[in-house]
Amino acid sequence: MTPAPNPNNWLLLCRTVRFGDTDAAGVMHFHQLLRWCHEAYEESLERFGVAAGDVFPTPAAMPEVALPIIHCSADFLAPLVCGDPLAIQLEPRRLDPGCFEVRYSFRSGERDVASGLTRHLAIRSANRSRCPLPAAINRWLEAASVSQGIRPL
């Protein structure tokens, strides 16, 4: 059930389906998956060494550049129940100098169970005009691109 060891563990994250994620049909309620996607994106940045406060606003400081989601989607391949382990593989990709997306593949044991996508646009926090991606995000995108090129099949 545990995924194979991966030297790039900031691109392969784990979590467990919890009781509050389910609905009265007994399975994961659909929009929880998009919460998991965003939390995996945050955890990936954190493990790569990007501090949360460099990307996400706090009362102490608003980063100059915000990265709002302009599009998201999800596909559900199999029902997930309370206690199911999840391995989440991230594939971040720059679309243009001011935009990137992240694809998320969810596996539970040997099964592909779901996939997700979030697309993010860089805007200046002060006036919401488009701008280039922050340097920290660019480093993360470049490292992800290299890691995925060499990962074992």
Place this chain on the structure above:
Amino acid sequence: MTPAPNPNNWLLLCRTVRFGDTDAAGVMHFHQLLRWCHEAYEESLERFGVAAGDVFPTPAAMPEVALPIIHCSADFLAPLVCGDPLAIQLEPRRLDPGCFEVRYSFRSGERDVASGLTRHLAIRSANRSRCPLPAAINRWLEAASVSQGIRPL
């Protein structure tokens, strides 16, 4: 800010952005929109006269047919802040005898602010095999199709 009166008010629903829907960027956190989509779908069925227990499981009874979401997506056109009023227009559509989708258009005042999509598959609750849509859902889909053909531009 109030939408024009609509004789098919089970296809045009209203709500308000609440504080807990926002994040530290000060605007609606993206996946809340998909929660609103599903709640609008439920409210639409309810206003059309379909009882929740006919479609959604309760401890007392599991409907013979479940309608899990197999795909969803959302597009975000403008930031939404606490207190913003929302008018949600639903466009349900049958894709085949065992599958339908609902498109959701979100307006706040005169602005188009977001859109959403949920795609639902009919399966037998007992064994999760595909099956035809329940009669109540078919009536709702047919009425929606007629209503939208005659609504004023």
Place this chain on the structure above:
Amino acid sequence: MTPAPNPNNWLLLCRTVRFGDTDAAGVMHFHQLLRWCHEAYEESLERFGVAAGDVFPTPAAMPEVALPIIHCSADFLAPLVCGDPLAIQLEPRRLDPGCFEVRYSFRSGERDVASGLTRHLAIRSANRSRCPLPAAINRWLEAASVSQGIRPL
């Protein structure tokens, strides 16, 4: 099932239990109740005439005084299932010049089903030091106090 007419409808609010509020036990998942409490508090202020932006931060403006919750609780008396109608009665009360609490009583039809409590402290947004409640909140608290003294038994 509908509550008796009430001239102070900013103290008596309605909503419906939705599918996403339930868990795999088939009933409302406990912490959703506290979300409903906060949304009822916001709706009550709105109906009383207090604009959301006067009390809750938006990207455009941070109110001088914030009202963070320092304590909350809930009691669950009966299970709630998808589709259950709820009538929520609010009883706001000032505790001292810089602190108030709101008690929430949830009924579904003729049944008392749950109660909730949120306690709020006034602090200056700039430095988080204690301060008096904002004037708008004081007006709302005073009006609630009067309304509840004269409401029919």
Place this chain on the structure above:
Amino acid sequence: MTPAPNPNNWLLLCRTVRFGDTDAAGVMHFHQLLRWCHEAYEESLERFGVAAGDVFPTPAAMPEVALPIIHCSADFLAPLVCGDPLAIQLEPRRLDPGCFEVRYSFRSGERDVASGLTRHLAIRSANRSRCPLPAAINRWLEAASVSQGIRPL
């Protein structure tokens, strides 16, 4: 920032405040804490060796005994922002043969930041009548009681 090693790591759990947990005031939105409490309770059972399906319903099986929450509360001592690490200490305690509660202490670094409480009642799933706690829960309660007696101050 990392808590000291603890041989009973099923009573001391870690997580991080995520962006979606915050609201437009820039800090954790209050009711997320109760979600974290329940997830910590589930993780604690899991680490102790109790399978999720023995306690929580799935479509495959409804445990004979359900453990609904009849009361919860939380106290908030300090604001939490995106990226803050949390260490959660659990103190489960049997109240009577059919009822237990769990106290949750939240620390972030050296600060006490919040506490929570959930109280659970054992009922037969079939008819919701009161009954004794399941054996697996009793073992977990007893082990927790012993562990806490010997943990270093």
